[in-house]
Amino acid sequence: MRVAASHQAExxxxxxxxxxxxxxxxxxxxxxxxxxxxCGHRNCACRADPPxxxxxxxxxxxKVAAKTICRWLSPEQHHDCQAWNDNDLRLRELLTxxxxxxxxxxxxxxxxxxxxxxxxxASGKIVWAxxxxxxxxxxxxxxxxxxxxxxxPSPPGADDLAGVTAISARDAWAVAQGNGQILIVHWxxxxxxxxxx
Numbered sequence: 001m002r003v004a005a006s007h008q009a010e011x012x013x014x015x016x017x018x019x020x021x022x023x024x025x026x027x028x029x030x031x032x033x034x035x036x037x038x039c040g041h042r043n044c045a046c047r048a049d050p051p052x053x054x055x056x057x058x059x060x061x062x063k064v065a066a067k068t069i070c071r072w073l074s075p076e077q078h079h080d081c082q083a084w085n086d087n088d089l090r091l092r093e094l095l096t097x098x099x100x101x102x103x104x105x106x107x108x109x110x111x112x113x114x115x116x117x118x119x120x121x122a123s124g125k126i127v128w129a130x131x132x133x134x135x136x137x138x139x140x141x142x143x144x145x146x147x148x149x150x151x152x153p154s155p156p157g158a159d160d161l162a163g164v165t166a167i168s169a170r171d172a173w174a175v176a177q178g179n180g181q182i183l184i185v186h187w188x189x190x191x192x193x194x195x196x197x
Contacts, residue, residue, distance in 0.1 A: 030062025
């Protein structure tokens with residue numbers, strides 16, 4: 001697969017920054033939050049109106065095996081850990097950019113072929129076929145002489161239409177599922193439109 005020179009240059013830049021973060025060995029996932037608290041002493045200023053809360057205190061929080069783990073950090077730990085946490089966030093941003101470059105390169109690949117997932121559904125002289133092409137939904141219509149591609153909704157994540165049912169020339173339905181979402185589209189006789197699912 002050929003990748004544009006601009007994509008290669010950006011990928012090299014991302015890889016260099018990823019390598020620098022990896023060499024530091026300083027990556028800390030989760031979040032660091034500033035907290036201000038009240039104590040249990042009745043006459044403390046933290047109980048006044050307006051209150052003067054104690055702090056700041058720094059709390060590190062992350063999920064492990066569906067459980068929330070929290071640790072209180074000293075000011076020195078907060079100073080060190082904040083930089084590590086920033087590295088983690090930057091790492092995730094860079095990976096997202098790298099994934100976007102890969103998806104764009106795949107989408108631009110001229111070798112994409114029409115891919116249908118279900119046998120066509122017919123209604124009268126109109127026949128529908130659905131599937132995907134690249135990273136987008138694909139709906140094609142047979143009018144008795146030729147197949148033509150019809151514009152269809154293609155939200156991110158649900159791009160592989162897996163079924164189509166034609167009830168009449170003005171009533172057809174197609175469905176896709178992906179990334180935890182369901183896409184339902186309806187043909188009204190003039191256009192395919194996304195429906196609430």
